[in-house]
């Protein structure tokens with residue numbers, strides 16, 4: 234029994250013959266329905282391109298004003314970081330840290346890792362940290378909460394529109410574009426392919442020395 | 443105990459991090475592909491899930507009875523609980539948004555707590571259930587958990603924007619408790635191993 238011909242379902246542990254669905258097709262676990270694999274066209278190239286775009290967009294999304302409001306003559310504009318600082322100043326340190334991690338730091342680290350990994354794979358450059366980066370990215374996935382933050386912005390705006398007029402800035406548009414790109418990034422990343430390419434690069438590197 | 447179709451029963455361990463299948467006959471301790479620790483099932487899955495679940499149950503009480511934010515208008519404070527904020531949204535005619543917050547801050551966390559409790563009981567007492575249906579329930583719980591952070595993000599925006607001399611919004615103690623509940627239930631779901639449900643089924 235060669236273990237590379239076999240695969241097991243991560244949610245029900247059914248032993249399966251490795252499924253190699255064609256691009257655009259999906260392989261589901263016959264027992265529990267888990268989505269086993271969904272190969273994407275040119276996953277490395279696409280991930281590399283989207284990571285560059287996402288990395289660039291991260292800065293306007295964080296630095297330009299997102300929403301402006303005028304209450305009784307007092308104008309106020311908000312960016313991602315100013316919400317964190319406002320919570321911190323009120324003494325809500327734990328909440329401020331959670332918001333900072335889920336909406337600023339983890340998205341930045343996640344997109345940087347995907348840029349590093351896909352860049353190394355795209356240029357066929359081995360690196361002993363690739364495995365570690367891949368594992369980190371896998372663990373961070375769930376804690377990047379940009380889409381949830383977007384929903385928070387919508388609810389906050391609906392509440393605020395009742396008291397004062399709002400103005401939307403370029404930061405908000407950059408943020409929406411960033412969400413679209415990170416969503417395309419995570420759905421287009423073929424994890425199994427990435428792991429195989431990393432393993433292959435490592436082997437080639439060992440042979441060369 | 444293990445059903446024959448399971449990879450573990452046939453001598454394979456699946457790596458948690460990279461999904462690589464490793465033969466158990468060689469007694470490997472680390473994954474040959476990604477070097478992470480190999481475990482046949484998530485280590486101490488039921489104990490860890492129980493610990494995270496109990497802490498979230500405990501914090502769920504202050505999260506719902508204390509105010510999550512206070513609107514200070516011309517010196518007079520108006521505290522809101524999670525439920526109070528939703529009632530206010532619905533009263534002022536913003537029904538779709540009110541329902542959205544109702545789902546994200548009340549229905550999702552409470553059904554998550556109940557769902558994880560049921561999954562734990564099922565795995566612990568080896569109930570004979572429709573394992574496929576329960577695995578789907580686990581999958582839904584693990585997927586929706588993060589959306590409850592909606593309320594916390596909304597508060598960070600409100601606190602920041604509504605901060606003029608006469609009108610001010612201040613986050614309340616329930617915000618910390620609620621954020622902790624969301625994170626702890628996410629940890630609980632992450633530590634639960636749905637394969638335990640399948641290991642206990644005798645009629646597969």
Ligand SMILES: [Zn+2]
Nearest residue numbers: 242245262265
């Ligand atoms: Zn399965």
Ligand SMILES: [Zn+2]
Nearest residue numbers: 457460473476
């Ligand atoms: Zn591995």
